[in-house]
Amino acid sequence: MAARLWQVLTDPLVRQNPVTLQILGICSALAVTTALDTALTMAVSLTVVVVLAAGIVSAIRRFIPSTIRLIVQIIVVASLVIVIDQVLQAYFFEISKRLSVFVSLITTNCLVLGRTESFARNNPPLPSMIDALGNGLGYSLVLIVIGATRELFGAGSLMGVQILPTVDQGGWFTPLGLMLLAPSAFFLLGGLVWAIRSARPEQAEAAEHVAPAVAEAGR
Amino acid sequence: MIRGIWDRETVALILVAALAPVAVLWLAEARGAGAVRLVSFVLTIGILHLLFMLARAQPPSAAALVTALALAVFTPEGLGPVQLLLGIAFGVVTAELAFGGWGRNILNPATVALAFLGFGFPAAPWPDVAVQVGWAALPALAFGVLAGVMPGGVVAGAALALGAASALGLPLGPAVPALLAGLALLVCDPVASASTPLGRWLNGALFGGLAAAFLAGWDGAHPVQIVVSAALLAALAAPLLDEIAIALWLYRRRRRLG
Numbered sequence: 001m002a003a004r005l006w007q008v009l010t011d012p013l014v015r016q017n018p019v020t021l022q023i024l025g026i027c028s029a030l031a032v033t034t035a036l037d038t039a040l041t042m043a044v045s046l047t048v049v050v051v052l053a054a055g056i057v058s059a060i061r062r063f064i065p066s067t068i069r070l071i072v073q074i075i076v077v078a079s080l081v082i083v084i085d086q087v088l089q090a091y092f093f094e095i096s097k098r099l100s101v102f103v104s105l106i107t108t109n110c111l112v113l114g115r116t117e118s119f120a121r122n123n124p125p126l127p128s129m130i131d132a133l134g135n136g137l138g139y140s141l142v143l144i145v146i147g148a149t150r151e152l153f154g155a156g157s158l159m160g161v162q163i164l165p166t167v168d169q170g171g172w173f174t175p176l177g178l179m180l181l182a183p184s185a186f187f188l189l190g191g192l193v194w195a196i197r198s199a200r201p202e203q204a205e206a207a208e209h210v211a212p213a214v215a216e217a218g219r
Numbered sequence: 220m221i222r223g224i225w226d227r228e229t230v231a232l233i234l235v236a237a238l239a240p241v242a243v244l245w246l247a248e249a250r251g252a253g254a255v256r257l258v259s260f261v262l263t264i265g266i267l268h269l270l271f272m273l274a275r276a277q278p279p280s281a282a283a284l285v286t287a288l289a290l291a292v293f294t295p296e297g298l299g300p301v302q303l304l305l306g307i308a309f310g311v312v313t314a315e316l317a318f319g320g321w322g323r324n325i326l327n328p329a330t331v332a333l334a335f336l337g338f339g340f341p342a343a344p345w346p347d348v349a350v351q352v353g354w355a356a357l358p359a360l361a362f363g364v365l366a367g368v369m370p371g372g373v374v375a376g377a378a379l380a381l382g383a384a385s386a387l388g389l390p391l392g393p394a395v396p397a398l399l400a401g402l403a404l405l406v407c408d409p410v411a412s413a414s415t416p417l418g419r420w421l422n423g424a425l426f427g428g429l430a431a432a433f434l435a436g437w438d439g440a441h442p443v444q445i446v447v448s449a450a451l452l453a454a455l456a457a458p459l460l461d462e463i464a465i466a467l468w469l470y471r472r473r474r475r476l477g
Contacts, residue, residue: 178335
């Protein structure tokens with residue numbers, strides 16, 4: 001049992017990562033990763049929401065009529081998101097302002113709904129919450145990697161602390177302005193997916209088209 | 220493609236031969252520093268091609284020389300080696316090698332690398348294209364079109380659009396060398412440009428039209444910046460233009476033959 005739970009927890013970190021394998025929840029992953037602190041805040045918020053939502057949905061799973069199950073799940077998720085949003089506004093006002101609408105948008109994050117719909121609805125609370133925690137951590141891992149890369153190369157700092165002295169401040173590092181723009185998140189996520197699928201070829205999708213066989217003339 | 224001696228490398232070598240006048244006149248103007256730059260770009264891109272040959276069994280291509288020349292002519296000045304390496308590696312790997320090597324890419328690697336450098340380091344000044352380099356692009360285009368490795372429709376479409384803009388009173392003068400060199404080095408890429416006859420005319424006209432619009436309305440933009448942006452957008456639209464051309468052809472055919 002413990003071994004199975006451990007697998008449920010660790011599978012979504014790389015092997016079944018929700019962002020890089022299932023490409024779920026990338027809109028927030030792209031939007032909040034210009035700096036590491038916002039990425040971390042978002043990762044923690046989403047992990048808390050997905051774990052609690054999975055627990056609640058799983059606890060009432062026998063009482064949810066299947067015709068309105070999505071509505072019930074969204075109500076559960078939305079209530080939790082409002083709580084998290086209020087907590088952030090109360091204790092981390094600065095970051096909450098920079099995250100703007102993306103905390104509220106956790107409600108519509110495919111990752112949260114995907115876990116409650118596909119796992120928590122059919123499993124007891126403990127495995128559901130562990131599965132949700134694993135997925136939240138997998139999402140956090142991607143956010144932290146991308147957020148750290150973008151902040152380090154875009155501004156030369158991490159968590160607002162200057163690591164690489166930029167030219168403006170008399171150092172040697174020229175910030176790569178592109179890293180702070182939206183396209184770089186796509187490039188980095190694409191590179192990350194490429195790297196993971198090169199290391200684990202079983203994740204690669206089957207080719208959509210097969211190239212026709214060609215031969216030189218006269219052969 | 221015609222079989223026989225016409226394989227990918229024949230096309231790449233004819234392209235290199237066609238662009239030789241541009242290379243010679245650019246080297247005559249840029250001298251030693253230019254030669255060092257060109258050689259180091261060729262080495263960098265060659266090493267990337269070799270890496271992909273070892274990792275994925277993709278044969279390296281002489282088209283690396285074309286990419287290196289385009290980058291040497293248009294790369295912003297004052298960038299350090301690390302920044303150049305980053306930009307070139309990004310352009311060549313994500314625009315060409317990741318798709319399976321030259322011939323399977325959908326965008327010109329030099330255009331992508333230049334756009335990356337332009338967005339990534341907006342403070343670096345764009346280089347001025349010398350007048351003789353612009354004029355050298357004319358025989359390059361003529362030879363490339365005659366030899367069949369550059370799309371004639373793209374040249375004609377661009378000439379039409381820019382001619383119309385000039386006739387309407389847009390002063391093209393200072394941007395002509397950059398426009399001609401960009402047409403030869405970036406836009407008339409046999410792989411990344413459109414591949415249907417009508418699509419090629421539209422592709423060239425789109426490049427010319429965008430360049431004219433940027434010249435007219437983009438304050439403070441350098442001619443090279445305008446050319447690179449127009450080339451990137453025109454190359455992105457090329458598959459769509461092909462799609463339009465094929466849809467029109469199918470429509471006409473259905474009307475004629477029922």
